[in-house]
Amino acid sequence: MPVSSFAVLGLLSQSPASGYQLAQQVDGPISNFWPMSKSNVYGELVRLEELGLVEASDISQVKLPNKRVFHLTAAGEAALDAWLREPTFRKERRKNSLLVKMLFADRLASGHIAELVEAARDEAEAERARLAAIVDVLEEFPAAQWGRSTALFGLRHAEATLAWADEMRRQLDQLSEPRSTRRRHDPPA
Amino acid sequence: MPVSSFAVLGLLSQSPASGYQLAQQVDGPISNFWPMSKSNVYGELVRLEELGLVEASDISQVKLPNKRVFHLTAAGEAALDAWLREPTFRKERRKNSLLVKMLFADRLASGHIAELVEAARDEAEAERARLAAIVDVLEEFPAAQWGRSTALFGLRHAEATLAWADEMRRQLDQLSEPRSTRRRHDPPA
DNA sequence: TTTGACATGTAAGCCGTTACATGATTTA
């Protein structure tokens, strides 16, 4: 079973929900580290229902379309907990096309490399600010401590990207001014 | 065109190669941030050939199977360089099932959470050591500076994961010994 | 009157994986 199945089980474990509601939830916090599309959600629900891990109650509504509200079965709870307990998450493929570009950066003028690095830096800085704010806010809600931990993970990684970008900047600076032994603090010309 | 196509173009730009040779190369450094399977490589070659971005020369060998050695066309070089120059790499989905587990960690006993964190830490520490060694070695080869930069990126991120795991450790320690106001340095009992 | 929220899905297709198929030659 794909991780997406467990992601849906996890969301349902917090509260029963219709496909529509789940489709909205997957654009929430979880999208930061497990993006899913709407269709994907509906597909997972079909699978989980066939496996008996979730069940639906038909809710008829006046003035609004009827909906099917899903909730975990006992088997669903067991499956979720068993998965959560496994300390195995090795197979995730960290794909990063920025690094593919860096690997072949020999083909680029240093100005173009600098553009790549700056674009990466800008993105990382925006991410850092966004996540720092979230971590800060959640600090005050002990009940959200694990949610906070996911944001903290992202924050530390954004900081890592920033640190890397700064190192790359320095490397690129040395390329463009390679006057052999250059003093640390040049007097203005 | 998927990034994998450009990855193959990039490898071929360094030196012409047969499908077999490429299939070996994709298990090399590039596998750290763009994993590809053997079949995937052969598939990409078909696509790139149809698009006129690579061409093959048939090499007949005695005592060994014949092979088709691919090289970039002018169009292939142009396509690669155009892609390398674009400072856009936004769409990469960073998927991380560890964080999915953390998000639902409320369902777990703190011992199980600690196991997750320790497993993540162990993996990150192994990765840190592996990459630190590579970064160190490549230090001495200025020609490999961009290859080194990709390892450095991985190194900084492994360090970020370690820092995060240590913060989680502390958080978990506080959970297990919550004797209200605890002194910094407890005298032994 | 049109747009947006509510609500559920299907269809087509892409990217990529694992497993399989074939067959010669070299090395243990």
Added chain:
DNA sequence: TAAATCATGTAACGGCTTACATGTCAAA
């Protein structure tokens, strides 16, 4: 004699995405 290396692919399938299809009701 068995395994590894060289060499090229095919088949089947899984996961996921985008775009499309359908329809009601409330609000602007």
